[in-house]
Amino acid sequence: MTVRGRDAMLSPLQYALxxxxxxxxxxxxxxxxxxxxxxxxNEIHQNAxxxxxxxxxxxxVAKAVGIASANSLDPADLRRLVADATAAARESxxxxxxxxxxxxxxxxxxxxxxxxxxxxxxxxQADAIKRITAAAKERGFRAAGTHxxxxxxxxxxxxxxxxxxxxGTMAYLRALVTSExxxxxxxxxxxxxRSLDPSDVAARAIEKAALDRDRMQLPPGDxxxxxxxxxVAEVLRFMSxxxxxxxxVKDGRSFMAGKFGEQVTGPRFSLWDDALxxxxxxxxxxxxxxxxxxxxxxxxxxxxxxxxxxQSARWFDTRSTGHAADPRRYSVGGHAGNLTMAGGDAKRDxxxxxxxxxxxxxxxxxxxxxxxxxxxMTGTTRDGTxxxxxGRITRALANVRYTMSxxxxxxxxxxxxxxxxxxxxxxxxxxxxxxxLCPPIKVARAxxxxxSPI
Amino acid sequence: xxxxxxxLADLVDLGARRGASYADARxxxxxxxxxxxxxxxxxxxxxxxxRGIGFRVLHHGAWGFAATDRTEDMSLRSVVDEAFARAxxxxxxxxxxxxxAQVAPQRGEYRTTLLRDxxxxxxxxxxxxxxxxxxxxxxPHAVSRRGSVAAYRTRKHLVxxxxxxxxxxxxxxxxxxxxxxxxxxxxxxxxxxxxxxxQAGWEFIDHLDLPGRAARYRDDAEAMLDAPxxxxxxxxxxxxPEFLALLVHESCGHxxxxxxxxxxxxxxxxxxxxxxxxxxxxRYGSEHVxxxxxxxVPGGMGTFGWDDDGVPxxxxxxxxxxTFVGYLTSRETAAALDLPVAIGSARAEGWQHFxxxxxxxxxxxxxxxxxxALLRGVDDGLLLEAPASYSLDNKRQNFHFSTQSARVIRNGxxxxxxxxxSFQSLTPAFxxxxxxxxxxxxxxxxxxxxxxxxxxxxxxxxxxxxxxxRDVPIEVRG
Numbered sequence: 038m039t040v041r042g043r044d045a046m047l048s049p050l051q052y053a054l055x056x057x058x059x060x061x062x063x064x065x066x067x068x069x070x071x072x073x074x075x076x077x078x079n080e081i082h083q084n085a086x087x088x089x090x091x092x093x094x095x096x097x098v099a100k101a102v103g104i105a106s107a108n109s110l111d112p113a114d115l116r117r118l119v120a121d122a123t124a125a126a127r128e129s130x131x132x133x134x135x136x137x138x139x140x141x142x143x144x145x146x147x148x149x150x151x152x153x154x155x156x157x158x159x160x161x162q163a164d165a166i167k168r169i170t171a172a173a174k175e176r177g178f179r180a181a182g183t184h185x186x187x188x189x190x191x192x193x194x195x196x197x198x199x200x201x202x203x204x205g206t207m208a209y210l211r212a213l214v215t216s217e218x219x220x221x222x223x224x225x226x227x228x229x230x231r232s233l234d235p236s237d238v239a240a241r242a243i244e245k246a247a248l249d250r251d252r253m254q255l256p257p258g259d260x261x262x263x264x265x266x267x268x269v270a271e272v273l274r275f276m277s278x279x280x281x282x283x284x285x286v287k288d289g290r291s292f293m294a295g296k297f298g299e300q301v302t303g304p305r306f307s308l309w310d311d312a313l314x315x316x317x318x319x320x321x322x323x324x325x326x327x328x329x330x331x332x333x334x335x336x337x338x339x340x341x342x343x344x345x346x347x348q349s350a351r352w353f354d355t356r357s358t359g360h361a362a363d364p365r366r367y368s369v370g371g372h373a374g375n376l377t378m379a380g381g382d383a384k385r386d387x388x389x390x391x392x393x394x395x396x397x398x399x400x401x402x403x404x405x406x407x408x409x410x411x412x413x414m415t416g417t418t419r420d421g422t423x424x425x426x427x428g429r430i431t432r433a434l435a436n437v438r439y440t441m442s443x444x445x446x447x448x449x450x451x452x453x454x455x456x457x458x459x460x461x462x463x464x465x466x467x468x469x470x471x472x473x474l475c476p477p478i479k480v481a482r483a484x485x486x487x488x489s490p491i
Numbered sequence: 492x493x494x495x496x497x498x499l500a501d502l503v504d505l506g507a508r509r510g511a512s513y514a515d516a517r518x519x520x521x522x523x524x525x526x527x528x529x530x531x532x533x534x535x536x537x538x539x540x541x542r543g544i545g546f547r548v549l550h551h552g553a554w555g556f557a558a559t560d561r562t563e564d565m566s567l568r569s570v571v572d573e574a575f576a577r578a579x580x581x582x583x584x585x586x587x588x589x590x591x592a593q594v595a596p597q598r599g600e601y602r603t604t605l606l607r608d609x610x611x612x613x614x615x616x617x618x619x620x621x622x623x624x625x626x627x628x629x630x631p632h633a634v635s636r637r638g639s640v641a642a643y644r645t646r647k648h649l650v651x652x653x654x655x656x657x658x659x660x661x662x663x664x665x666x667x668x669x670x671x672x673x674x675x676x677x678x679x680x681x682x683x684x685x686x687x688x689x690q691a692g693w694e695f696i697d698h699l700d701l702p703g704r705a706a707r708y709r710d711d712a713e714a715m716l717d718a719p720x721x722x723x724x725x726x727x728x729x730x731x732p733e734f735l736a737l738l739v740h741e742s743c744g745h746x747x748x749x750x751x752x753x754x755x756x757x758x759x760x761x762x763x764x765x766x767x768x769x770x771x772x773x774r775y776g777s778e779h780v781x782x783x784x785x786x787x788v789p790g791g792m793g794t795f796g797w798d799d800d801g802v803p804x805x806x807x808x809x810x811x812x813x814t815f816v817g818y819l820t821s822r823e824t825a826a827a828l829d830l831p832v833a834i835g836s837a838r839a840e841g842w843q844h845f846x847x848x849x850x851x852x853x854x855x856x857x858x859x860x861x862x863x864a865l866l867r868g869v870d871d872g873l874l875l876e877a878p879a880s881y882s883l884d885n886k887r888q889n890f891h892f893s894t895q896s897a898r899v900i901r902n903g904x905x906x907x908x909x910x911x912x913s914f915q916s917l918t919p920a921f922x923x924x925x926x927x928x929x930x931x932x933x934x935x936x937x938x939x940x941x942x943x944x945x946x947x948x949x950x951x952x953x954x955x956x957x958x959x960x961r962d963v964p965i966e967v968r969g
Contacts, residue, residue: 071945074581077754081581082589085556086573087843087945089543106539108560125536128614132532159555159573159580167584182758183944213758288635289673369534402761405880407893407913408968410679415891417884419761436884438891438915466759467946486966487915489889 040155041068043202046110046192050092053115054196059123061097061138063195065324066090066110067363070188074162077181079170081163093324093364094122097138100131104364136351138195142328145313145321147203149228154206155188157230162186165235169212172239178246180239182212186230193326201322208233209465213420214242219249219433222399222420224267224465226458228318245399245421249433254488255424261395262483263388263425264446266459268398269378270473272414272443273308274461277373277471279409281310281334282360283349284370292412292444296340303448307379308335310344310360316458317375318472322359329359334373338448344371366470373471380476381453388452388479390428396437396483397423397430401462411442416462417489438487449481498544498567499650505571506548507652511578513549513591515651517799518542519842524610525641528621531629534637536614543842548574552588553581558843592825592833594802596654601661601796604789605692609642609664612693620701624668627705630713632672638705639667640696641688655801663688663792663950664695665938668705672712678910678969680715682708682895684733684877688936688950689790711876711896714908721897721909723967727872728914728960729865729900735855735955736935737878738892742918743775743782744853744951746887747809747817748836748942749824755847760942761885764918765815767828773815776922779858779958782810784819786835786851791952792936793851800846802835809853813922821848840947847943854954858928862957865929867903869959873912874898874905880913891915911967921960929957 050064068090075083093106096119103125107118162184173180187207194200210233211224223241225233264272276292285291292301312319312329322328325347333341345353346361349370362372389397399421404414417436424432454477463469499516506514520542527534543560544567555578557570621638628636643663650656665688672680684704689695730738746763750756765773786804788794797803800822809817820830821837838849866874877895884890893913898905932954939948 073944074577075755075758075944076584077757079584080586081553081584082753082755083554083556083845083847083944084577084581085558085845085945086577087545087558089541089558089560089843091541093539101533102535104535104537106537106541108541108543121538125538125614129526129536130533130618132534134532159577163580163583170584179754181754185944211758215754215757288671288679290671290679364535364537402885403883405882405891407880407891408678415880415882417882417889419885436889438882438884438889440891466941466944468941487889487891489884489886490917 040188040204041190046190047194047200047202049110049112049115050192050194051200052112053119054194057119057196059096059098059126061196062119063095063138063193064092065193066092068190072162072186074166074184076166076170078179079174081166084159092118094118096122096126097135098123098126100133100135101126101129102132102135103129134351136347138197139199139326139347141198144201144328147205147321148315149318150204151206151229154186154208154230157186165210165233168235169239172243173214176243178214178216178243180212180214183209185209191320195326199326201326203320203322205318205320207318210235210238212238212242214246216246216249219246219252220420221245221249226460248423248430249421252433252435252491254435254491255396255437255485257486259482259484261392261481263392263397263477263479265399265477266457266475267400269475269478270459271401271404271416271461272446273376273378273473273475274463274469274471275406275414276412276443277376279406279412281343281373282371283343283345283353286343287349287352290409292410293340293343299340300338301335301340302338302444303450304338305450305453306335306338306447309333309377310373310375311377312375314377314474317474319375323361324363325361327357327359327361332358344373346371363470376471376473378473378475380456383452383454385454385477388454388477389425389430391452391479392425392428395425396434397425404462412444413442415440435491436489437485439483440486441484446480446483450478451481452479498562499648502546502567502571503650503652509575511548511550513652515547515649517545517842518648520646521841522644523641525639526614526617526621527637527639528625529637531622531625533618545842546570546574547845548578549589550575550578551582553578553585554589555581556845589823590826591822594822594833597657597797597801597803599657599796601659603660603662603690605662607693609693610644624701624705627702628668628670628709630672630709632674632713632716633670633709634673635671637669638701641665649799649801651801657797657801659796661690661795662692663690664693666696666699666701668701668708670708670712672716674716677716680712682712686935686937688792688938690792690794691790715896715910718908718910720911720969721873721965721967723965725962725964727869728963729869729872729874730958731876732933732955732957733935734875734878735958736953737881739782739853739855739953739955740937740951741881741883742887742890743809744850747819748848749818749820749828750848753824753827756942759944764886764888769815771814771816774813775810775815775919776813777925778812779925779928780810780813780922781856782853783808783856784834784851784853788852788934788952790934791852792950793952798835798837799839800833800837802833805835807834819848819850821846824848838949840949844943844947849942849949850940850951852952852954855928857930857932857956859930860927862929862931865927865957865959866900868927869900870902872900873909874900875912888918890918911969912965914963914965924960924963925958926961927959932956
């Protein structure tokens with residue numbers, strides 16, 4: 038994969054903005070080159086690479102905003118794009134709350150980029166998959182999953198003189214191993230392909246698949262529980278979407294609304310958004326060109342703050358925290374997409390040993406929120422749900438349906454393990470943009486509301 | 492760099508010369524225009540477009556795919572190299588080569604039938620319509636109101652090494668409305684619909700009557716603020732076609748996708764509970780429940796001339812009077828399941844995507860009784876109007892839905908609202924409770940059915956009529 042670089046990405050934008058006939062104008066571009074190998078039943082069944090460029094122009098005329106997007110950095114195409122956005126602005130109506138485009142600001146360096154990862158080829162992806170499928174076959178199991186390498190380059194320029202460029206890489210490897218009776222899941226995620234360990238991913242998935250036999254159904258009720266990192270990331274997703282943005286507070290939909298400074302969940306729960314943490318996947322500025330800031334959201338269970346883009350900052354007469362989101366995915370109002378949850382030093386075995394009777398949850402599937410105001414989540418578990426009795430995993434369980442408020446779940450945190458990079462089911466499948474550094478946890482109470490058949 | 496009409500044929504020829512057993516090239520050009528009004532003010536006017544070429548080869552028995560938005564010759568040569576490199580890397584993992592169900596070479600054009608091009612409607616008219624709808628969303632407790640209209644155009648040209656050469660131009664029109672009402676001491680109420688979309692021109696937007704619809708949404712949201720909690724007990728539920736469209740999508744459309752049977756989606760979307768050995772025997776629902784996949788329905792969001800394998804649009808039964816009988820298939824999945832023909836369900840969101848098995852228009856077949864007759868058969872029940880949260884397991888066997896608004900049915904008539912209603916069920920158990928489907932069948936459209944990696948958001952259509960389900964255990968949460 039060839040990196041185009043700062044000049045190739047930024048110069049066309051700056052050139053196209055030279056003669057704009059409008060009050061303000063901005064060009065933001067994201068180039069994404071995604072190489073993805075999907076495998077099932079120990080074979081690669083889809084093997085694709087796509088290189089795409091998305092350019093968005095925002096043009097402002099008398100506080101009316103026009104937006105146009107295309108997929109070319111060719112000068113003629115950019116001229117047409119700016120003209121389209123200008124025409125849209127002229128036909129639009131004024132936004133009296135328009136906050137203006139961002140001013141130039143010092144930009145943090147990109148940390149989530151690795152040149153070697155950007156150069157990974159189809160052969161290296163297939164080799165990693167072969168290591169997993171060979172290990173699965175050795176046990177008589179079959180493996181499925183994904184190996185993905187992604188190169189992103191973001192650039193932004195506006196008529197205020199703001200200019201920013203950053204590259205980023207993402208490497209992701211997941212394995213779902215199926216035995217005669219059950220399934221097991223493991224994955225690695227990072228901004229470098231060096232953070233992927235196919236043998237370890239295979240071993241972890243195989244261990245769970247081997248344990249997943251003779252399933253029993255768990256009756257609905259409240260149980261102690263160990264949530265592994267992927268399961269915790271799933272719960273955090275709903276906190277982010279329902280409660281951690283200026284827009285949700287403005288609309289009164291957030292669990293934080295009217296509660297700042299108050300205890301909203303348990304004292305062992307702290308959460309912040311920090312795209313500048315060197316371990317996470319991030320571009321250091323948002324789609325408006327504002328440098329991303331670390332924002333404390335919840336500290337010791339006390340509601341502290343939310344994230345803002347320029348529009349929601351205007352509503353609250355404050356400054357953007359650098360959390361404007363890709364408008365193709367999220368609405369105006371801010372987006373908390375680099376969550377870090379405070380962890381601890383408890384090892385996985387300790388979490389299990391601390392459980393008298395409860396369950397271990399590896400991950401969830403297709404979750405949703407029946408009660409956004411309480412950041413409630415419902416979803417079924419998959420690929421590793423086990424009964425824990427007297428500090429030991431004793432049985433495999435049929436997948437269960439979990440339904441509970443995140444605030445109630447985190448009120449019951451008893452132990453925390455070390456943080457790990459993880460994404461919820463939606464984000465790991467491209468339907469969201471939330472990356473979490475989060476720990477596995479042991480909680481006093483998780484509410485199970487149903488069970489799938491054995 | 493301008494697009495040359497012969498580029499696709501050149502790519503396919505090059506693929507064949509380099510030894511591919513099959514090659515196709517697909518150029519897609521998309522346009523989108525939307526206007527959004529929030530709280531009476533224009534929030535955004537958005538225009539977007541993209542274009543590019545995807546190239547797919549079957550080489551050494553494995554697929555390779557590469558796509559680019561740069562269409563100059565050097566980039567296209569690189570696309571061919573990359574597609575072959577990916578096929579060769581995949582081939583080293585395969586025990587058996589990919590096979591394709593046969594299809595005769597296709598030639599022709601397909602265009603959406605429409606009365607008024609939605610892109611030609613003056614922006615001022617669109618804004619005026621949305622402001623008129625916004626005024627009707629405004630209730631005493633409304634804190635957030637949004638409305639939008641959108642127009643979509645897709646031009647697609649597919650050329651294959653087997654002689655297929657087909658062009659399509661598809662135009663869609665859509666709208667969205669939402670209102671959030673908040674009142675001290677009450678749970679916030681939201682009423683919205685983002686699935687008001689059809690393969691049609693602006694005449695569909697006129698047909699929607701957005702101002703009238705907005706008034707209904709406002710009334711629903713305000714009423715839900717003060718509504719009493721429903722009683723938690725097994726209840727007769729009547730569903731609107733809008734609600735059932737989503738239930739059909741999630742609990743029938745997805746589990747009949749053949750790639751789930753082959754575990755192609757096991758690590759993301761999941762598998763199924765409807766296996767090949769179950770065809771013709773699995774009791775999916777009651778005798779009132781029949782479901783059909785049909786890519787020929789006029790106006791359907793899953794309607795087209797040919798799928799992205801070049802298979803012509805067709806109609807096939809999935810559920811016949813309660814029994815599971817058919818799958819949605821691509822050429823690859825049909826061959827793998829030893830089915831005689833692919834039913835034309837290979838679809839890719841854009842030029843940058845590999846075609847995978849997707850729904851077309853998957854619908855609940857209409858019944859014979861009138862809606863009011865269906866309602867008269869309910870002494871004490873609920874009408875669920877529109878879905879809110881929904882969550883499904885990886886086999887589409889266990890699901891949970893909640894509702895934006897529920898109307899109380901007493902002695903066959905609607906009276907007042909109830910809140911807090913959700914239900915979870917196993918799929919066959921739920922459809923097995925259906926004891927009547929009305930004859931008021933209507934079509935709904937979805938813009939963003941999510942599947943595939945990288946993610947592909949697909950347009951699909953679903954038809955349904957009001958239907959009644961007996962003794963459904965419901966959950967009630969305040």
